[in-house]
Amino acid sequence: MSAERNYKISVIPGDGIGKEVMPEGVRVLERAAGLYGFTLDQTWHDFANCDYYARHGQMMPDDWKAQIGDPHAIFFGAVGWPDTVPDHISLWQSILQFRREYDQYINLRPVRLMPGVPCPLAGREPGDIDFWVVRENTEGEYSSVGGKMFPGTPREIVMQETVMTRHGTERVLRYAFDLARTRERRHVTSATKSNGIAISMPWWDERVEEMAAHYPDVTHDKYHIDILCAQFVMNPDRFDVVVASNLFGDILSDLGPACTGTIGVAPSANINPERTTPSLFEPVHGSAPDIAGKGIANPIGQIWSAAMMLEHLGEPDAAAAIMRAVETVLAEPGLRTRDLKGSADTEQCGRAVAEALS
Numbered sequence: 001m002s003a004e005r006n007y008k009i010s011v012i013p014g015d016g017i018g019k020e021v022m023p024e025g026v027r028v029l030e031r032a033a034g035l036y037g038f039t040l041d042q043t044w045h046d047f048a049n050c051d052y053y054a055r056h057g058q059m060m061p062d063d064w065k066a067q068i069g070d071p072h073a074i075f076f077g078a079v080g081w082p083d084t085v086p087d088h089i090s091l092w093q094s095i096l097q098f099r100r101e102y103d104q105y106i107n108l109r110p111v112r113l114m115p116g117v118p119c120p121l122a123g124r125e126p127g128d129i130d131f132w133v134v135r136e137n138t139e140g141e142y143s144s145v146g147g148k149m150f151p152g153t154p155r156e157i158v159m160q161e162t163v164m165t166r167h168g169t170e171r172v173l174r175y176a177f178d179l180a181r182t183r184e185r186r187h188v189t190s191a192t193k194s195n196g197i198a199i200s201m202p203w204w205d206e207r208v209e210e211m212a213a214h215y216p217d218v219t220h221d222k223y224h225i226d227i228l229c230a231q232f233v234m235n236p237d238r239f240d241v242v243v244a245s246n247l248f249g250d251i252l253s254d255l256g257p258a259c260t261g262t263i264g265v266a267p268s269a270n271i272n273p274e275r276t277t278p279s280l281f282e283p284v285h286g287s288a289p290d291i292a293g294k295g296i297a298n299p300i301g302q303i304w305s306a307a308m309m310l311e312h313l314g315e316p317d318a319a320a321a322i323m324r325a326v327e328t329v330l331a332e333p334g335l336r337t338r339d340l341k342g343s344a345d346t347e348q349c350g351r352a353v354a355e356a357l358s
């Protein structure tokens with residue numbers, strides 16, 4: 001076997017259902033490796049979770065980058081356990097650190113109605129809803145720039161800035177237009193709110209127009225975020241590539257999968273397109289403390305994230321095989337989890353996908 005097909009993967013399960021769905025993602029990856037002739041060199045990390053915080057007072061060791069080393073990719077579960085660590089601390093000291101430190105400036109999230117998945121929107125068939133949300137992933141509303149004055153007094157003031165740079169905005173827009181070029185419909189929709197957020201969002205709109213001028217073969221439009229959310233619910237079939245700032249993209253990429261049946265199947269890729277640093281693959285869902293420990297979480301988001309990771313690593317055949325196996329399993333109520341009106345538990349669903357692989 002050539003060295004190029006041996007992939008070093010950092011595995012970080014995180015918290016809550018992340019610890020339950022991760023073994024299923026890895027099970028499917030290992031089976032795909034066996035069938036498609038590549039190897040995985042896994043290193044599991046017991047940090048970026050709230051138990052680690054309880055022991056050490058921080059989410060990750062100071063030398064976390066050295067411990068992770070130089071993997072081909074990071075496979076991540078979910079983070080957050082608000083009973084013990086406030087969410088803004090657990091998130092900022094883990095997943096948001098990875099995105100910034102590794103400059104994973106694209107967060108790519110598909111919204112696709114899968115065969116067999118009961119769709120909450122009437123009359124939609126698989127194929128009708130199939131688009132990408134491209135979320136800016138390193139700046140915008142998630143900039144943590146701001147502060148408080150006179151805390152705890154009647155004069156208390158709190159301010160937080162949105163930070164949009166020309167460099168950061170242009171590169172995410174370029175990615176979205178390039179992605180649209182690879183698709184049949186070749187259409188980009190921009191999420192804005194330039195009627196209310198009267199400095200940064202009109203500026204975002206200007207950058208969209210500038211970028212669009214370089215892509216005469218790609219059509220584009222824009223919606224204010226409020227009506228865009230409504231359109232996701234009423235007319236999700238009209239979208240192709242949706243590009244959004246960090247916060248708007250976060251909201252849209254939860255709403256989209258919810259409109260196609262469940263957030264439990266939705267994957268995401270945090271990508272450094274230049275490949276100078278490792279990219280990170282994780283389900284869209286969080287740690288779901290309400291169902292954690294019951295063994296009922298849907299593992300498909302983790303498994304689909306594995307498929308996105310293999311695509312990124314240059315194993316498109318194995319990635320496509322995983323997606324075929326996912327479709328086979330989702331079509332069978334006895335193999336689906338409860339969020340999809342099925343009866344399988346997490347492990348049964350994961351095993352079924354691994355067994356359906358060919």
Ligand code: GGG
Pocket residue numbers: 076077078079080091250282283284285286287
């Ligand atoms: N697997 C993703 C995860 O743990 N998400 C928790 C969360 O709240 N993420 C917010 C974000 O993606 O920015």
